[in-house]
Amino acid sequence: MKFTHPYLHSDKTGILRDAEQAIEYLKLDFDEVFRRTLTSYQPDAEGRSDGATGSDVERILAFNAIGKKDPVEYTKPWQEVLEDALQIERTHRDEEYKERLTELQYHVTRQAGTERAFTGEYWNEKRAGEYRCICCSTLLFTSSMKFDSGCGWPSFHTEHTDANILRVEDHSHGMHRIEVRCSSCDAHLGHVFNDGPASYGGERYCINSASMIFEEQDGEQA
Ligand SMILES: [Zn+2]
Known part of the structure; x- marks a missing residue:
């Protein structure tokens, strides 16, 4: 049986x-x-x-x-x-x-905080690899979408095709900005601005290192 x-x-x-x-x-x-x-x-x-x-x-x-x-x-x-x-x-x-996140990771992702410029783990990261949501591991960006904007936060000109990043109007701090959030777990990631490289559509995703986990991958840096 x-x-x-x-x-x-x-x-x-x-x-x-x-x-x-x-x-x-x-x-x-x-x-x-x-x-x-x-x-x-x-x-x-x-x-x-x-x-x-x-x-x-x-x-x-x-x-x-x-x-x-x-x-x-x-x-x-x-x-x-x-x-x-x-x-x-x-x-x-x-x-x-x-329980799982550091105080800064929790503050950024769950309380829409911002890490100080030039202090995050990945603003100057140049290795080939993938950037995933620190909360739910959704693939957000790859190193080939990253560029050096000089702003002190990891900057990407494009999001991964499967990322589905949410855009939310943000009127906090007397500014009008577009906040970006993980669509799977609602983690705050950062903001998107219109001063990115024109050759990729002109957008700059300004993302907190604390909201991501980087996984290095073998292969050529694109
Ligand atoms: Zn997430």
């Missing part, structure tokens, strides 16, 4: 994505199937949960991740249950960042 454990290497979002396919294949109704499931360890007499236990939170976030509302009835409305779960996730992530 052969046993398989299909979900040892997946999470609740993966289970739901598989379920979506299986349910479509079997021509069943997704909500009808999942209305009959129970994840909570602490349901009330009617089988409803307040959405606050660990397994509830994972379940709620998984439904949200696939863009669906959990068809199970909670003791509170879905919007409230979802907002609570997202808040728990934010707090959890924040604690994790505080």
Whole structure:
């Protein structure tokens, strides 16, 4: 007899994505199937949960991740249950960042701080390699996109095609600037200005070293 454990290497979002396919294949109704499931360890007499236990939170976030509302009835409305779960996730992530990052890395990425010019680890870094988000490892830039702007912060004329860096209007400190953030984890990275090399489109991503981790790679410096 052969046993398989299909979900040892997946999470609740993966289970739901598989379920979506299986349910479509079997021509069943997704909500009808999942209305009959129970994840909570602490349901009330009617089988409803307040959405606050660990397994509830994972379940709620998984439904949200696939863009669906959990068809199970909670003791509170879905919007409230979802907002609570997202808040728990934010707090959890924040604690994790505080523990893992240095004080400066945390201040820059999570509190939109700025390292002092010419003090960061990478403003003068010239080796070939990749620059990833310090919080979530998303690939942001490569050394071939870096140039020497003389400003004291790592400068890039282009972002990596998969980086998807977010741009946000920033009116702080009496200025109007365009802030750039990691689209995966919302880490503050720096700002983008219009004084970059014209041959690459004229932009300069002015990025804090503290928001990135550099990985050296073999190969020619482009
Ligand atoms: Zn990130």
